[in-house]
Amino acid sequence: MMQNEAEPPATGSRAWQRRQRVAHILASAERIFAEAGFGGASMSALAAAAGLPKANLHYYFGTKEALYTALLDSILDLWLSATDSIRPESDPAEALTAYVRAKMAWSRTRPYASKVFANEVLHGAPYLGSYLAGELRALVREKSRVLEGWIAEGRMEPVDPPHLFFAIWAMTQTYADFEAQIRAVLDRPELTAQDHARGSDMVLRLVLKGCGLRFGAAEGLGE
Template structure:
């Protein structure tokens, strides 16, 4: 095998294993919290040897930070469509639907992040101020521009994002409460679809869209 092809294969294996470990860690941290989670439990969940976890991430602390960073990154990607030249209704609807989809597909990620917030964000506090805050300021400026141009109803641009996060993430963070009220063991695809249409309609009407 040529060196370049060999390096490419090794890189693909690394990416695959890291993804397996991060997904497994997300599930274990959601169930056990940082204190209760162990590298052994995460290894079992991932189906990889414990040595692989230490090889790729070094320690539970490093792995936890990587999990949180991935969750936040995946939450920020859908904001890319919120641009000054975009249609406000289309851009906000796509963002809300993306957040609802993440709550349905990655509820454990939302729970891990929520638990970190409830404990004062000791690990991601720096990321919140260095990455999340500038992003919100940038996208809030876009929303304010739409408001000023009369393209949507007057809203507090920054607090709009807080409202979207609260409305969408509740279906992951408080799924037990939602299921208790709905009288089901777990939220089905139909339940999530119903919730999505409600949240999208409510928020867009609140924005005059």
């Protein structure tokens, strides 16, 4: 994947302003790319969403492709950081609870980010193909080895680690990618904080019980 040019050190107002402007453009671009996809998003629409002249977007990113790739990078960095809790020395229930809670939180607070990723994958991952087969595959293998270690130590029931991750991704990201469906079924104009909390508890209960772990134990809750 393409990477942004390294930002200058955070020592002056110009560097800070640049980082702020880049972050603002990326945040604005999430909605446009989520709603229109890469092909349907124009630099004019992206500039309008950011409230900036189109020339500014070209100045910071050069092309629509570079802006889109930078946005994908930022989304993946965010999501992959959620796996930090899954380490050999961690308690399995605590680690999986933290992971599921983080994934559900991103679906609630960054729904457009999830939709951008979903659109990319549904179109065959033209910009993410090498990442999915490289970095993501390596990460899933690394974290799967952690789960296999827990299983070997009798700390959780035997599961197929990669497929557990697939299930977690599907269950958590549906609250962003298929929000319209969930709202329709629940008869909501928009999902509430309580809806997300109940969904998070349901997903977490299924994951933990499926792994032979007690729901609520990691958070000091009872059954």
